[in-house]
Amino acid sequence: MxxxxxxxxxxMNEFVFFINKGLIAGLIIGSVYALGAVGVTLIAGILxxxxxxxxxxxxxxxxxxxxxxxxxPTAGALFGLPTPFVLMPLAMIAxxxxxxxxxxxFYRPLRANNVKPIVIVMASIGVMLMMQGLIRLxxxxxxxxxxxxxxxxxRIPFGGRDIVxxxxxxxxxxxxxxxxxxxxxxxxxxxxxxxxxAMADNAxxxxxxxxxxxxxxRTTWIIAGGLAAAAGTLLALDVSLKPDLSxxxxxxxxxxxxxxxxxxxxxxIAGGLLVGFTETLAVFNWGVLLRPLQPFxxxxxxxxxxxxxxxxxYKIVIPFFILIAVLIWRPTGIFRGSLVK
Amino acid sequence: xxxxxxxxxxxxxxxxxxxxxxxxxxxAAYGVRMLVEASCFALIALGLTIQWGYAGLFNVGVxxxxxxxxxxxxxxxxxxxxxxxNSDGPGLLCWAFLYAAIGVALTYAASQTHRLGxxxxxxxxxxxxxxxxxxxxxxxxxxxxATLIEAEARFVGGFGMPVWLGWLLGGIAAGALxxxxxxxxxxxRADYMAIATLGISEIVKAFxxxxxxxxxxxxxxxxxxxxVPTPNELGFVMSRxxxxxxxxxxIVVVYVLLxxxxxxxxxxxxxxIRDNELSAAAMGKDVNRRRLEMLVLGNFIIGVGGAALITFxxxxxxxxxxxxxxxxxxxxxxxxxxxxxxxxxxLGALLVxxxxxxxxxxxxxxxEHGANLAxxxxxxxxxxxLATRALQMRVFVxxxxxxxxxxxxxxxxxxxxxxxxx
Numbered sequence: 001m002x003x004x005x006x007x008x009x010x011x012m013n014e015f016v017f018f019i020n021k022g023l024i025a026g027l028i029i030g031s032v033y034a035l036g037a038v039g040v041t042l043i044a045g046i047l048x049x050x051x052x053x054x055x056x057x058x059x060x061x062x063x064x065x066x067x068x069x070x071x072x073p074t075a076g077a078l079f080g081l082p083t084p085f086v087l088m089p090l091a092m093i094a095x096x097x098x099x100x101x102x103x104x105x106f107y108r109p110l111r112a113n114n115v116k117p118i119v120i121v122m123a124s125i126g127v128m129l130m131m132q133g134l135i136r137l138x139x140x141x142x143x144x145x146x147x148x149x150x151x152x153x154x155r156i157p158f159g160g161r162d163i164v165x166x167x168x169x170x171x172x173x174x175x176x177x178x179x180x181x182x183x184x185x186x187x188x189x190x191x192x193x194x195x196x197x198a199m200a201d202n203a204x205x206x207x208x209x210x211x212x213x214x215x216x217x218r219t220t221w222i223i224a225g226g227l228a229a230a231a232g233t234l235l236a237l238d239v240s241l242k243p244d245l246s247x248x249x250x251x252x253x254x255x256x257x258x259x260x261x262x263x264x265x266x267x268x269i270a271g272g273l274l275v276g277f278t279e280t281l282a283v284f285n286w287g288v289l290l291r292p293l294q295p296f297x298x299x300x301x302x303x304x305x306x307x308x309x310x311x312x313x314y315k316i317v318i319p320f321f322i323l324i325a326v327l328i329w330r331p332t333g334i335f336r337g338s339l340v341k
Numbered sequence: 342x343x344x345x346x347x348x349x350x351x352x353x354x355x356x357x358x359x360x361x362x363x364x365x366x367x368x369a370a371y372g373v374r375m376l377v378e379a380s381c382f383a384l385i386a387l388g389l390t391i392q393w394g395y396a397g398l399f400n401v402g403v404x405x406x407x408x409x410x411x412x413x414x415x416x417x418x419x420x421x422x423x424x425x426x427n428s429d430g431p432g433l434l435c436w437a438f439l440y441a442a443i444g445v446a447l448t449y450a451a452s453q454t455h456r457l458g459x460x461x462x463x464x465x466x467x468x469x470x471x472x473x474x475x476x477x478x479x480x481x482x483x484x485x486x487a488t489l490i491e492a493e494a495r496f497v498g499g500f501g502m503p504v505w506l507g508w509l510l511g512g513i514a515a516g517a518l519x520x521x522x523x524x525x526x527x528x529x530r531a532d533y534m535a536i537a538t539l540g541i542s543e544i545v546k547a548f549x550x551x552x553x554x555x556x557x558x559x560x561x562x563x564x565x566x567x568x569v570p571t572p573n574e575l576g577f578v579m580s581r582x583x584x585x586x587x588x589x590x591x592i593v594v595v596y597v598l599l600x601x602x603x604x605x606x607x608x609x610x611x612x613x614i615r616d617n618e619l620s621a622a623a624m625g626k627d628v629n630r631r632r633l634e635m636l637v638l639g640n641f642i643i644g645v646g647g648a649a650l651i652t653f654x655x656x657x658x659x660x661x662x663x664x665x666x667x668x669x670x671x672x673x674x675x676x677x678x679x680x681x682x683x684x685x686x687x688l689g690a691l692l693v694x695x696x697x698x699x700x701x702x703x704x705x706x707x708x709e710h711g712a713n714l715a716x717x718x719x720x721x722x723x724x725x726x727l728a729t730r731a732l733q734m735r736v737f738v739x740x741x742x743x744x745x746x747x748x749x750x751x752x753x754x755x756x757x758x759x760x761x762x763x
Contacts, residue, residue, distance in 0.1 A: 050532035106744055118399050118531045119747055122672075125401065126743030129669060133737025140726050141733075247543055247664070254536045262530075307477070313551045320540040324525055327537070331529050 014288050016161040022284045023277075028169050028238060030276020031176040035231035036249065037256035037268035038183065039224030045200035045263020046220050047107070049120040053128035054228060054253060055246035057099065059135055061229025062236040063243075065091035066146060076147075084146050085171055088233050092226040099225030100218055102127060128246065135243050143240040146233075168237040175234060176269075179227065183265055192219055200263035248316060252279065255319035259326050261333030270334065279318045282309040345758065352688050352754060359695050373581040375698060377653055380588040383690035384646030386674040387595050387683060388639040393672075394681030394757065395603070396635035397615045399535045402522075404667035405542025406640050407647030408659065409518055410511030412549055412556060414648035415499065415657045418507035418566050422498020430494060433486035440482045444475025487554040496557045504568040508648040515644025516637045518545075523636040527629045542668070549659035556659055563656035588649055592687065595642060599683050611635065669739050670697060676746050678753055685755030700738070704731045 036054055043051040068087040069075075076083030106127050110120050154170065155162035187193035192215070198206040199216045207213060236242075256275045260267025287307040310317060326333060343351075364372035385407065392398040400406075425431070451471040455464045490497060522541060526534040549556050556562065564571075569583040602608050614621040614628050622628050647667075651657060670693065678689015708731035712723035724730065746753070 044532070050536060052535075106748075109748055113748075115747075115751070116397075116531075118397065118535075119751070121399065121532050121535055122676075123744050123747050125669070125672075126740045126747065129665070129740025129743065130737050131740075133733050133735070133740060136733040137730050137737065140724060140730055142726075247539070251536070251540050251543065258533070258536075309473070309477070311551070314544075314547055316540075316547055317544055320537075320544055323537065323540065327525050327529060327533060331533075 012158075013161050014292055016158050016163060017288055018284075019158070019163055022281055024163070024165065024169070026277035026280035027273070028172060028276075029280060030273035031172050032231050032235045032249075032272075033252050033256045033276050034176060034269040034272025035179065035227045035234075036253040037260065037272045038179075038265050039227050040253055041257040041260060041262055041265060041268040042196070042200075042220050043224055044257060046196060046203075046216060047111075047120075048203075049117050049124060050254065051224070052121065052124045052250065053102075053131050054224075055248075055250040056128055056131040056135065057095065057225060057228040058232030058235070058249065059241075059243060059245050060098065060131060060232070061091050061095040061225070062146075062232035062241050063135065063139060064094045064229060065233040066144070066236070066241055069147065081171070082147050082151075082168065082237060084233055084237055085168070088230060091233055092229040095229035096222040096225035099221040099228075103217065103221050132244075132246060139243045141243055143242045146237045146241055166238070168234065172234040172238060175230065179230075180266075180269055187265065192216070196220065251316060251323075252276075252319040255323040255326075258323060259333055261335035264333065264335040267333055267335035275319050275322055278322060279315060282318050283312050283315055284308060345755070349684065349755060352685075352692075356688055356691050356695075359692070363695060363699075370577040370581070373578055373585060375695065377581055377585045377588060378650065378698075379691045379694040380585060380592055381646050381650035381653060382671065382674065382694050383687045384588065384592055384595065384649065385643050386646075386671050386678070386686045386690040387592070387599065388642030388644075388646060389671055389675050390678075390680055390683065390686040391599070391635055391639035391642065393675055394679075394686070395608075395611050395615065396632050396639075397531075398632060398636055398639075399531060400519075400538050400636070400639070401535045401668060402538030402540075402542030403643060403671050404662050404664050405538070405545035406515040406518060406643050407650065407667050408542070408545050408549055408662045410508075410515040410644030410648045411651035411657060412511075412659075413514040414504070414507035414511035414652060415556075415562055415565060416497075416507075417500050417502045417510050418504045418652075419499025419501070419562060420566070421501040422494055422496070424494035425490060425496070425498050428489065428493040430486060430490040430497070433482070433489060437479060437482040437486055440475070441479045444472075444479055447475055448472045487552075490554040495560075496553065496562070497555055504566055504652060508568075508645050508652070511648035512641040512644035515647070516641040519636045519640030520633065523633040527632050527636070542664070546659060546662050549662075556657065559658075559660055561656055561658040561660075565652050565655050565657060567652060567655070584653060591645065591649070596683050596687065603683075665736055665739065669743070670694075673739055673742050673746075676751075676753055677742065679755035679757060680753060681757035682753070682755045685753055685757075689754060697735075700735055701732065704734050707731070708734070 036058060039057075040051055040054050043049065065084045065088055068090055069084045072087065073083060076086045079086050106123055107120055110123055152167035154165045154167070156165070185193075187197055195206065195211045195216055196219060198209070198211060199213070203213075206216075252275050253272075256271035257268050258271070259274060260269070260271030285306055285308050290307065360372065360376065363375060385403065389400065389403060392400050448468060448471050451468040452464065454467060455461055459467070518541065522534070522537055526537045550558055552558070553560075567580070567584065568587055570580050572580045574580065575583070603611075610621070610626055611631060613624070614626060614631055618628055671690075674690040674693045675686055677693060678687070679685025705728060708727055712721075712727055715721040716723065
């Protein structure tokens, strides 16, 4: 009997609200950042440059999925899943090929000329602008819904109020978990995965040990492009398809890659989740959690109704501060990534 | 091989012909306006060429530095807002500043507690807690002040000081922000500076856009005072021409000083650092310190140019700052004109800016006629937002120019003059 008494006294409503708006939201956006950051960290580790068009590559991947959905609108019904998710593997392949093609046309000639890495970064900014221009030229600037019709919603009863999770969110979480496992086995068990790790650790040593640079570079782009497409599609499925995402998602992804340590895929995943959680918890209204305490504090002390660390419109500040803090205290990141100059 | 002199001559005369064409076609008032804006961009491009061409620093946050300089210039030179000074606003703001000062002092004290024998991990924890608490206290004090100012006085207003002082302080603000960026990112991977400057420019924009009590936000502040008589007093052509005189003098001064500096031992040291960092460091040069110097100097010039640009437009609109117009366009000017060559940069700025503003009507014209043609031939229905989409074509072209120049003409139109010491 005493147990129910304690349960009743516990602020269950507020706690569930915190799980929904704080933890689940953080997990969702963190997973998107993680999928993007894996690509960025691999490119930065192996090709030694920061890949600025990554945000637009995500958008491009989402658009591939969107076009496929328009072409085969009934594919989802076969599996009982959202159509864009079923067609996502095709979009991933398309984006991976696209990424390899961009590398051929724009980055490889510069690498062959032995330019400074910073020049390739600049070229990547040029590519970013071209992709932005093309996407907005063909798709306009307004947001679209990936799939018409309502999303399935799962409600898990939890002490009075429900924990709410939509189908796209569940798919995103499951997909990210699957990627982590697959990436782990690929990097530790397969020949190519080991070659990639060797290349990220010491490019010259890897080359004289007979590892083919071309193969490794191609695989890197395939993984980065595919994961970017998946992240873009899943994000668009959860919220909406926005053609002008780029900078707003680029900064958290860079922050995640640097926090995790350049060239460390596990670090990128941890960093993505860290940035995602910090971002959501910083804009979360902690006043809600304090509300149940009101009866217990003295009358003169009024607890604030709204207590968020950062107003929502300044959300972009958070990844930036994480980035700055890491650069000041631990430039190699949590997982001790490479720090090539 | 065309000699440097011929190249420069062809470029100068080509630019002159273009300018003359614009004057003949669109009239003197428009032509002078274009020249003033181009000269402001040339000033900004000179600042960027110091950073990229002389020091090899990759600053992708030009927009943010322009915005902060324009804001400071607006704050200094805009007429005094009596409504604000007569309200409770200044008092409340004073309290907020006092809180901030106390918070900073307490946080600093907490970060020094290891001297009293506190273990390091508790010190970090204590510092974080004190920092977060004082941050919340400051925002808690600032919020009512902001609400009150917005309700009673719209915004803080300015200090009514001379415009040149505004430009100077704007440049200093941009330089100070660059100094902070440089302190953090110099000495790390070169890309980190690009990421950090990109981030700070987006943050500056977000701040200026949302701090309504300081900048009126999306409502915009206008008219900004000019350093020269306004069109109401002198007419469009004369007032704009006198503005052009001011910016031209600035360009000449900066150009002469830079050429002198570049030929001096200081310039030689900078080239050495850029071309071979390792051997320069081995000769005892403090590489990162010198780079910081360059970053701050370049940012100062970017700031002055940016303040001049926004002052000329007479309207301070935080939403109008776009990475494309205020960062990447300037990058195209610098790398196309010739990074590390001051004359090339100035000419590049003029050329690119003329092409840029002519490209807007050109793109609209092309797309409209293309859509009409497609409609006639295939019955294709153009989307309703064709005009906004047509302008996106310019984003694509800017990106294409950057990649093409880097690959096929990394030296730009006027390559850097290699100085030989006999």
